Amino acid sequence: MNILFANYGQSDNNSAYHIAGFAGGLAARGHDVCVAVAKSVPDGKFESVDGFRMASHRTALKTGVSFADGRPADVLHVWTPRETMRQFAMSHAAAWGHAALLVHLEDNEEAIFERFTGCSLEKACTLDQPWPKGLIHPVHFKPFLQSAKGVTMVHRCLEPLVPVGLPRQEIVPVMNFRFFASGPQNQNLRSELGLAPTTRVVVFNGNDHAAAAMDIRQLYEAVDTLIERGMDVAFVRTGHVLPANYDGLHFRPGHRCIELGYVERSSIPDIMRLADVVVQPGDGDYFNAHRLPAKVPEYLTMGKPLIMGETNIGRELAMADAALVLPGMSPAHMAEAIASLLNAPDEAAAMAARGREFARSRFSGEVVIPLLESFYRSCIPAAVSRPPAKSCELRH
Structure with missing residues (x-):
């Protein structure tokens, strides 16, 4: 053809x-x-x-x-x-x-x-x-x-x-399983970002846009909640950021909130390997109910513990026990879910492995x-x- x-x-x-x-x-x-x-x-x-x-x-x-x-x-x-x-x-x-x-x-x-x-x-x-x-x-x-x-x-x-x-x-x-291969963290990158050896990392890859502005803002609030509780956590994000979306938010760029902006595609796997947890924010509203966020297949292919809402592909992942799928994605719900995975690394790793197998069967x-x-x-x-x-x- x-x-x-x-x-x-x-x-x-x-x-x-x-x-x-x-x-x-x-x-x-x-x-x-x-x-x-x-x-x-x-x-x-x-x-x-x-x-x-x-x-x-x-x-x-x-x-x-x-x-x-x-x-x-x-x-x-x-x-x-x-x-x-x-x-x-x-x-x-x-x-x-x-x-x-x-x-x-x-x-x-x-x-x-x-x-x-x-x-x-x-x-x-x-x-x-x-x-x-x-x-x-x-x-x-x-x-x-x-x-x-x-x-x-x-x-x-x-x-x-x-x-x-x-x-x-x-x-x-x-998905390109060679490109998005799991592997050891790039310690040089970790050092460049100022991440201490004990710091756990939440990674988010995605651009700001009008349709998802509130969802991403709430993820910032969730990570900030954990830091306020005294958890040794940092947030690493790629993608274009619209600062106006975060007006009034206490949690802004610094050593715990690292906004890398646009990065070359070739850099994404190394950044994702830093993640202890990845999150796809957003409830099942009329936007999120009819989409497949591009980063979700990538997170799964990388074998990273994923948290997302009970919407779009989330229902499939819940049935496969391949992600932590929440009925609500408020900042409080996301914070609790992130903490639960960070406090149970063996269970998180097993879930992530199921996520990678799911990716192989679907993508x-x-x-x-x-x-x-x-x-x-x-x-x-x-x-x-x-x-x-x-x-x-x-x-x-």
């Missing part, structure tokens, strides 16, 4: 890492695969990466993707129904054609829209104004979803958001890639008509 993925962002976000896992796995099975990204690749260039090619959105639209057999894409798989992806799909269909459009869901996009804009989707549909292209368009996104031949979901918890009657398939991320390429390949084949029409190739720019 000729397969074109389109990522709403660049080549270094979590979605891009997921796409790369799928693209590499499909290429290894003999498919011709290209990934279109925003700006990461110079215009006019196609870069080879792990058996597939990568190009900018502009290049994919202006020059088209030349597949080896001379045919257009059998599948255009766009990442999320956000407006930038809707416009890309429209432009690609008009200029180059594709047999089947598939849309990937990884979040509750309606919840993100409402938290980012402060406007309900219902009200937004009545307003004649431009909206950020990095969000769904309140009027156009549902017809766009319904126009797809199928929908993939990062986890089955997103199924209620799929339009009735559309084929759908859960496609969880493919390995041998399991996921054949499912995706089969779903593609089921979505491609038996006979398609393709328009003649021509150049284009983005259509609005």
Whole structure:
């Protein structure tokens, strides 16, 4: 098959890492695969990466993707129904054609829209104004979803958001078990961060954004509670931080609260190996109920004791006894859970080992890639008509 993925962002976000896992796995099975990204690749260039090619959105639209057999894409798989992806799909269909459009869901996009804009989707549909292209368009996104031949979901918890009657398939991320390998701590890194040998570490990897702002703030409060009780604990965090989200919070950067900001992907495993406990904050609200936080499969693959709420993949983990899953994720609940794992290291290690086995059964390429390949084949029409190739720019 000729397969074109389109990522709403660049080549270094979590979605891009997921796409790369799928693209590499499909290429290894003999498919011709290209990934279109925003700006990461110079215009006019196609870069080879792990058996597939990568190009900018502009290049994919202006020059088209030349597949080896001379045919257009059998599948255009766009990442999320956000407006930038809707416009890309429209432009690609008009200029180059594709047999089947598939849309990937990884979040509750309606919840993100409402938290980012402060406007309900219902009200937004009545307003004649431009909206950020990095969000769904309140009027156009549902017809766009319904126009797809199928929908993939990062986890089955997103199924209620799929339009009735559309084929759908859960496609969880493919984890690189060599990259996210458990192992000894990097003592040089520990020393650089000023962590004493006796200090226990809670690690969180993730960026601040409007949809999860309160969840992450409450994790800060939970760790601060433990420190106030006299526990020798430090909080190490990666990702972009919006300081305004923490106004009025006593627990701010210092020797117990270490904010590393953006770090290179290659540094993440060493940072995660410092963790005695990892936490995915957030209760089962309308945002968290329909997502799979990208860091959760990574935590599990690393074999780290995980605490999370009884939402999205949490229910699966609870059944497998592969994480400490809480019915409520208030600061007090998180603090108690962290303390319980730190005070029972043998039980925490056994749970973490079950988490790693869970990851192997759920997030390995041998399991996921054949499912995706089969779903593609089921979505491609038996006979398609393709328009003649021509150049284009983005259509609005």
